[in-house]
Amino acid sequence: MAERFPKDFLWGASSSAFQIEGGWNADGKGMTVADYNSFKHSEKQADSRVASDFYHRWREDIALMKELGIRIYRFSISWARMIPDGDGAVNPKGIAFYDQVINCLLDHGIQPFVTLYHFDLPYALAEKYNGWESRRCVYAFERYARICLERFGDRVQYWQVINEQNLMIRVDERMNIREPNLQKADRMRAQMDHHMFLAHALATRACHELVKGGKIGPAVSSTCTYPLTNRPEDVWAARMNDNMKTVYCLDMHYYGAYPGYYLRYLEERNIVPVMEAGDEAVLKDGRMDYIALNYYRTLCASYLPADKEHPVGMRVCRGNEVDFDQYGYFRDEKNENLTASEYGAQIDPMGLRIVLNDYYSRYHLPLMITENGLGMADTVSEDGKVHDSCRIAYMKRHLEACSLAIEDGVELMGYSMWSFMDLLSSHQGFRKRYGLVYVNRDEKDLKDLRRVKKDSFYWYQNVIRTNGELL
Numbered sequence: 001m002a003e004r005f006p007k008d009f010l011w012g013a014s015s016s017a018f019q020i021e022g023g024w025n026a027d028g029k030g031m032t033v034a035d036y037n038s039f040k041h042s043e044k045q046a047d048s049r050v051a052s053d054f055y056h057r058w059r060e061d062i063a064l065m066k067e068l069g070i071r072i073y074r075f076s077i078s079w080a081r082m083i084p085d086g087d088g089a090v091n092p093k094g095i096a097f098y099d100q101v102i103n104c105l106l107d108h109g110i111q112p113f114v115t116l117y118h119f120d121l122p123y124a125l126a127e128k129y130n131g132w133e134s135r136r137c138v139y140a141f142e143r144y145a146r147i148c149l150e151r152f153g154d155r156v157q158y159w160q161v162i163n164e165q166n167l168m169i170r171v172d173e174r175m176n177i178r179e180p181n182l183q184k185a186d187r188m189r190a191q192m193d194h195h196m197f198l199a200h201a202l203a204t205r206a207c208h209e210l211v212k213g214g215k216i217g218p219a220v221s222s223t224c225t226y227p228l229t230n231r232p233e234d235v236w237a238a239r240m241n242d243n244m245k246t247v248y249c250l251d252m253h254y255y256g257a258y259p260g261y262y263l264r265y266l267e268e269r270n271i272v273p274v275m276e277a278g279d280e281a282v283l284k285d286g287r288m289d290y291i292a293l294n295y296y297r298t299l300c301a302s303y304l305p306a307d308k309e310h311p312v313g314m315r316v317c318r319g320n321e322v323d324f325d326q327y328g329y330f331r332d333e334k335n336e337n338l339t340a341s342e343y344g345a346q347i348d349p350m351g352l353r354i355v356l357n358d359y360y361s362r363y364h365l366p367l368m369i370t371e372n373g374l375g376m377a378d379t380v381s382e383d384g385k386v387h388d389s390c391r392i393a394y395m396k397r398h399l400e401a402c403s404l405a406i407e408d409g410v411e412l413m414g415y416s417m418w419s420f421m422d423l424l425s426s427h428q429g430f431r432k433r434y435g436l437v438y439v440n441r442d443e444k445d446l447k448d449l450r451r452v453k454k455d456s457f458y459w460y461q462n463v464i465r466t467n468g469e470l471l
């Protein structure tokens with residue numbers, strides 16, 4: 001049988017700093033917005049203080065990565081571990097930590113795949129400047145990015161600038177937005193988004209300047225929206241749902257300019273961000289080299305007309321804080337054709353094939369899946385093992401979709417599943433687990449933090465060993 005995946009396919013596993021590291025204030029690390037938010041729920045659930053304790057167990061964890069056989073490990077650097085207050089003194093112990101991790105990965109034959117910023121803005125920047133609302137945050141990020149690129153760029157070739165800017169910008173808690181007035185909050189959001197685009201472009205330019213052969217891109221939260229019916233209005237609503245939530249962001253990283261429909265929305269809401277002379281040139285100079293994408297689910301939308309109380313462009317969240325509806329454009333709907341995970345994510349491997357084809361035909365850039373996985377309430381069975389057959393079935397179907405997309409002509413560099421080990425989920429602490437490796441702790445009881453390889457670990461190990469046999 002012909003091989004389904006290219007010989008040099010980058011099989012990997014992923015994580016992010018605040019979700020695994022722990023050691024939240026160890027060796028000089030500063031608090032982050034992610035720490036701050038997780039501490040708000042400390043009474044009830046796990047927080048980032050210890051998380052999976054990677055900060056102290058990285059040698060053991062990297063040995064497990066080697067055993068799994070992954071070719072790349074996708075992780076993020078904590079800005080506040082490198083520069084505790086975001087724009088002040090550099091923390092040598094932070095540098096030393098990532099130096100050791102990167103060297104150990106390379107010694108084990110694993111390529112580091114590094115994200116600069118995964119939801120964890122140094123909290124000091126939120127206090128000093130209200131974070132991304134200020135241009136000072138842009139320059140603080142550029143400085144931080146340059147330090148990482150200069151320091152680690154001799155060993156790290158692949159970089160992602162910001163994880164899921166397009167999703168993070170919608171979540172007030174992550175952006176530290178506390179403005180109750182919707183229009184004012186959206187104005188602040190648009191300004192923050194603009195600043196992150198500038199930061200993205202500046203970091204991209206810095207990578208091209210400082211890292212020989214380096215490749216850099218965004219890691220977007222991909223969306224694929226189906227129309228609820230074949231009414232033309234619903235088809236348009238589905239397109240706009242993708243455009244407003246993801247595509248405008250990719251266009252910014254590719255063309256360096258807001259697409260017309262997005263400018264129209266910003267004008268309708270009277271929230272056009274302040275742009276300075278020179279911004280346009282910076283944005284155009286920061287073109288992404290590849291697209292990293294995270295894929296979990298698909299969406300469904302119908303047309304939502306505006307009315308007297310709800311002017312065109314007004315956004316409201318109905319269910320979770322991520323899936324907003326937009327008046328005059330779209331409304332989120334349930335897709336009755338799909339089943340959902342126990343945590344409500346609609347499972348849809350075909351959607352992944354659609355997304356991969358869509359992004360590739362739009363930009364003709366290599367694609368890399370940096371997150372895909374199933375959150376479940378795994379437990380250790382009486383036999384001491386973790387039987388996660390649902391996760392195996394999920395990964396198998398999504399990898400089949402990848403191989404079909406490759407046959408469709410998509411240039412897919414690799415697949416890095418979420419997540420290497422159990423980690424702090426955004427809302428459900430350690431109740432919802434994604435790992436191939438179980439971490440023996442629960443919400444409040446740290447137990448022994450022992451690592452247990454799940455059934456999916458052995459299954460994926462075989463997939464990697466055979467370069468894609470999906471048994």
Ligand code: BG6
Nearest residue numbers: 016163164294375424425426427
């Ligand atoms: C992605 C994030 O959006 O989804 C991860 O990049 C996150 O950080 C993952 O953990 C799963 O979401 P959740 O809410 O189930 O943890």
